[in-house]
Amino acid sequence: MTAALSLHDLRKSFGAMSIIRGVSLDIENGERHAIIGPNGAGKSTLFHLTSGRIRPTSGEVSLHGERITGLPPFEINRRGLSRSFQITNIFPKLSVYENLRCATLWSLGHKYAFWRSINGLRDVRERSQWLMEQIGLTGRRDVPAGVLTYAEQRALEIGVTIGGGADVIMLDEPTAGMNNSETEQAVALIRKVTEGKTLVMVEHDMSVVFNLADRISVLVYGKIIATDTPDRIRENAEVREAYLGQASHQ
Amino acid sequence: MIAFMRLLAPWLALAVLFAVAPHVFASGSAMTMMSVMGTMIIYALSYNMLLGQTGLLSFGHAVYFGLGGFVAIHAMNAVIHAKLGVPVPMIPLIGGLAGLGFGFLFGLVSTKRAGIVFSMITLGVGELVSSSSFILRTFFGGEEGITTNRSALAPFFGHRFGPQIEVYYLIAAWCLLSVVAMYALTRTPFGRMCNAVRDNPERVEFVGYSPRMLRMIAFCFAGFFAGIAGGLAAINFEIMNSEQLAAQQSSLALFMAYIGGVSSFTGPIVGAVIVTYLQITLSDVSSVWLLYFGLMFIGVVLYAPDGVVGWVKLHRQAALRGQLWRLAPSYALVTPGFVAAGLGAIMLIELANRQFELVQSEGSVVRLFGIGLDAATAPPWIVAFLLFGVGAAAVRLLWPRVGDAWGAVNERLHSREPA
Numbered sequence: 001m002t003a004a005l006s007l008h009d010l011r012k013s014f015g016a017m018s019i020i021r022g023v024s025l026d027i028e029n030g031e032r033h034a035i036i037g038p039n040g041a042g043k044s045t046l047f048h049l050t051s052g053r054i055r056p057t058s059g060e061v062s063l064h065g066e067r068i069t070g071l072p073p074f075e076i077n078r079r080g081l082s083r084s085f086q087i088t089n090i091f092p093k094l095s096v097y098e099n100l101r102c103a104t105l106w107s108l109g110h111k112y113a114f115w116r117s118i119n120g121l122r123d124v125r126e127r128s129q130w131l132m133e134q135i136g137l138t139g140r141r142d143v144p145a146g147v148l149t150y151a152e153q154r155a156l157e158i159g160v161t162i163g164g165g166a167d168v169i170m171l172d173e174p175t176a177g178m179n180n181s182e183t184e185q186a187v188a189l190i191r192k193v194t195e196g197k198t199l200v201m202v203e204h205d206m207s208v209v210f211n212l213a214d215r216i217s218v219l220v221y222g223k224i225i226a227t228d229t230p231d232r233i234r235e236n237a238e239v240r241e242a243y244l245g246q247a248s249h250q
Numbered sequence: 251m252i253a254f255m256r257l258l259a260p261w262l263a264l265a266v267l268f269a270v271a272p273h274v275f276a277s278g279s280a281m282t283m284m285s286v287m288g289t290m291i292i293y294a295l296s297y298n299m300l301l302g303q304t305g306l307l308s309f310g311h312a313v314y315f316g317l318g319g320f321v322a323i324h325a326m327n328a329v330i331h332a333k334l335g336v337p338v339p340m341i342p343l344i345g346g347l348a349g350l351g352f353g354f355l356f357g358l359v360s361t362k363r364a365g366i367v368f369s370m371i372t373l374g375v376g377e378l379v380s381s382s383s384f385i386l387r388t389f390f391g392g393e394e395g396i397t398t399n400r401s402a403l404a405p406f407f408g409h410r411f412g413p414q415i416e417v418y419y420l421i422a423a424w425c426l427l428s429v430v431a432m433y434a435l436t437r438t439p440f441g442r443m444c445n446a447v448r449d450n451p452e453r454v455e456f457v458g459y460s461p462r463m464l465r466m467i468a469f470c471f472a473g474f475f476a477g478i479a480g481g482l483a484a485i486n487f488e489i490m491n492s493e494q495l496a497a498q499q500s501s502l503a504l505f506m507a508y509i510g511g512v513s514s515f516t517g518p519i520v521g522a523v524i525v526t527y528l529q530i531t532l533s534d535v536s537s538v539w540l541l542y543f544g545l546m547f548i549g550v551v552l553y554a555p556d557g558v559v560g561w562v563k564l565h566r567q568a569a570l571r572g573q574l575w576r577l578a579p580s581y582a583l584v585t586p587g588f589v590a591a592g593l594g595a596i597m598l599i600e601l602a603n604r605q606f607e608l609v610q611s612e613g614s615v616v617r618l619f620g621i622g623l624d625a626a627t628a629p630p631w632i633v634a635f636l637l638f639g640v641g642a643a644a645v646r647l648l649w650p651r652v653g654d655a656w657g658a659v660n661e662r663l664h665s666r667e668p669a
Contacts, residue, residue, distance in 0.1 A: 051456065073455035083456060091449040102446045105439045106458030112467055114440035121439070164458055 002065035004029045004168050004198040005050070005081070010059035012042075012049055019045045020056070021222035027168075032199040034209045037219035038242075043202040044086060046219065047172050050200075051083040052076040063168065078106065082166035086173045086202070088153045090160055092146030096137050099145050099156055100128040103163025127163070134193055135159040151182045155189060162193050169194050171201040175208055187211060210234075218242070261430055268422040272415055281414045287526045288421035289482045290506060292428045294518035294525075296475035297503035302512035303436060304468040305448030306361075307369045310376025311476055311503045313356065314349040316495020317379070318477025320390065321348035323484040326398045337406035342424050342481035349477015350470055357469035361462055364451055368465075376500055383492035395491025398484070411485070421482050428475055433515055435471065444468050476503075505543065509550050511557025520559050538603050545595075573659045580651040587644030594638025601625045601634060 003026035012020040019042045027033045035043050048054045050061055052073040061069045068076050091099050101118070104127045105111075110118075118124065132138050135155040140148065145156055154174065162169060174190060175183045187208055190199070203209045209216060210230045217227040220242045226233060233239055271284055293315055300306040322345035329336045360371045383390040390396070401412040409416050435441045443464050447454045451461040484490050493499065502525070510521020525543075532539035554561045568574050597618060604616045604625040614626035623630040 072460070074458050074460050077456055077458040085453075089450065089453050089456075091446050091453065093449050094445060098442065098445075102443060102454075103457045105443065110439040112440045112443070112463065114435055114438045114467065114471075116439070117434070117437050118439050118442055119437065124439075160453070160457065 003027055004064060005200065006062040007050065008060040010049055010061065011057045012045060013057050019222055020049065023224055025217060025224060025227065027198060027200060029198055030196065032212055032214045034213035034216045035200065035202050035219055036209055036216060041219045042222045043219055044172060047083060047170055047202060051081060051170060077164065077166065080166045081168040081170065082161050082164055083170035084157045084161040084172055084174060086176060088157050090145045090153060090156055093144055095142045095144055096156060097128055097132060097141045100131045100159050100163055103160040104128055107164035131159045131163055135189060151178060154178065154186065158189060158193065168198045173202050173204060175203065175205050183208060265426055268426060272418055278414065281418055283526065283530050285414065285418045285421050285486050287523050288425040289479050289486060290522040290526045291425050291519050292475055293479035293503055294506035294510065294522040295429065295432050296472045296479065298507045298512055298518040299432065299468055299472045301507055303441065303448065304444040304465060306364060306465060308372040309369055310372035310500050312495045312499035313376055313379045314353055314473040314476035315480040315499060317352045318345035318349035318480030319484040319490045319494055320396065321345060322481035323396050323398050323490045326400065326403060330399065330402045335404045337404045338400055338411045338485055339406050339420055341485055342478045345481020345484065346474045346478035349480065350474040353470045353473020357466050361465035361469050364461065364465065376497060380492060380496045383495060390492055395489050397489045400485050400488055417486055421486065424478060424482055428478055432475060436515060440467060505547055509547065509557055511559035513556050514559045517557045517559040521557060524558065536600065538599060541599060567663065568659050571663055573662055576659050577655045580655040583651055584645050584648045587641045587648060590637045590641030591645060594634050594641055597630065597634035598638060601630055
């Protein structure tokens with residue numbers, strides 16, 4: 001069986017500086033995979049390489065067996081990979097509803113249609129409504145995204161990410177900056193909306209990681225030093241030394 | 251049905267307004283002015299498809315207006331020459347298609363990038379086309395331009411478009427059609443994604459859209475409607491010259507859109523009406539009318555970034571919540587200062603204009619608001635400086651009151667919003 005997402009010897013350097021130094025990773029269909037690692041390990045860069053935001057220096061990325069290396073982000077998105085951003089990246093002047101609507105249009109086949117009214121598109125309306133219910137923002141339908149609270153913006157970020165119905169979802173630190181109860185809600189939301197999908201996430205909150213992930217990869221200085229189940233990662237000596245142990249000293 | 255009627259009502263109102271306007275303002279000069287307004291409404295709205303809707307600041311929009319107009323005028327002459335049965339009302343469509351064609355061509359280069367790069371390329375294309383108008387004399391007609399005779403075309407249901415009123419109604423019909431079409435465009439998947447690309451082009455890429463393709467389509471549409479406006483201008487004036495595609499015509503689009511307000515659909519319509527009115531009346535009154543224009547533009551950019559329509563909307567919002575009275579005292583307080591400073595500024599500008607400019611040959615006396623002022627003597631200058639200085643100081647001193655009043659209003663407006 002082909003992996004949902006497969007990275008093969010992926011490398012990225014900026015000038016003389018190597019950020020990603022040969023990452024190979026297979027993520028199975030339906031798996032929930034977390035990537036952890038100390039600050040500056042290259043987690044976000046790895047996300048950018050996979051989603052097409054930046055091109056890798058060498059190596060390959062495959063989505064369901066199809067090579068997507070070097071494709072622009074919208075081509076990758078159309079093939080079923082959608083990502084969120086560490087720093088909230090939505091449409092600030094558009095309302096919650098319009099944000100979600102934008103996220104659904106392409107996948108429902110409406111593309112650049114300039115000959116039909118958007119309000120008349122029933123599939124778009126229903127899906128946007130459904131998304132709004134999923135992320136719990138129905139009461140904020142017409143509020144511009146820019147004036148939402150931080151937690152609401154993070155929920156909308158997830159809504160926009162899953163809006164196109166992609167089956168590989170990548171979330172970059174979805175709970176960063178949240179308090180405990182907000183984090184709990186976010187985890188429940190992520191669990192609910194990625195049901196049956198493949199999830200790849202970068203996360204700093206270890207309780208979230210161990211709670212959600214089927215497998216964990218530990219990225220240190222641009223290399224994956226271990227990929228395993230949460231229990232085994234916890235016991236891995238190398239990981240403890242490189243990351244978890246270091247974290248407990250801080 | 252009711253929803254449909256509500257959708258239709260504003261357009262019907264606009265149609266009625268267009269229909270009765272020449273009966274209210276029946277003079278020849280009013281008719282000419284309204285014809286120009288109709289043309290400029292299309293031009294300003296087409297510009298705002300780029301600026302307000304898609305977030306693209308173009309410095310060369312007159313290219314599509316002008317080229318549309320030139321192609322239209324050549325088409326008219328060709329039709330006359332070959333005795334073809336094409337009537338005048340078809341001509342703006344030819345202008346539009348020319349605008350679309352050139353929009354596509356130059357769009358390929360311009361829309362590659364957004365932001366500053368886009369603006370620079372449109373500036374470059376604008377200069378390229380406007381300077382080539384002095385080289386390609388057979389097409390652009392050099393200094394004199396290209397003329398035509400609209401009444402020599404085939405009659406349209408017996409109308410030859412000789413009288414201005416017939417041209418007015420032709421422009422009004424095309425204007426209505428274009429306004430409805432451009433409004434409808436904002437309510438399509440494409441139109442909404444243009445707004446998304448304006449807000450955050452990066453994220454657009456991650457919901458499956460190519461920002462470049464969106465910019466490209468928007469650019470083509472903007473070129474098309476600008477071309478229609480150019481075609482109407484060609485019919486209206488029966489002449490096109492290189493000024494119509496030069497930088498000043500491009501900045502006119504920016505002025506109209508911005509003064510009216512780029513963040514609403516109606517803004518550029520209002521802007522086109524105001525700017526055209528001022529352009530025609532001010533140029534009669536003062537030789538430095540462009541200076542007043544510039545000052546007005548700066549004022550809007552600094553103090554009312556959402557333009558006239560945005561300003562009105564803000565006050566209507568306050569009025570609907572019954573909060574307008576809170577603003578009245580502070581407004582009353584700053585008004586005298588404003589008026590004094592404005593009068594002082596106008597006096598200074600006109601006195602200086604008379605004293606230092608070529609018009610001095612007309613003597614040193616300026617007539618302002620029916621009063622003769624001698625620019626060669628000191629008293630008018632002293633009065634002007636005093637008016638401006640005291641007025642400006644008063645506004646500056648009292649302005650915080652307006653801010654406080656708005657603070658109080660906003661507090662009440664937002665506290666009633668659901669949490």
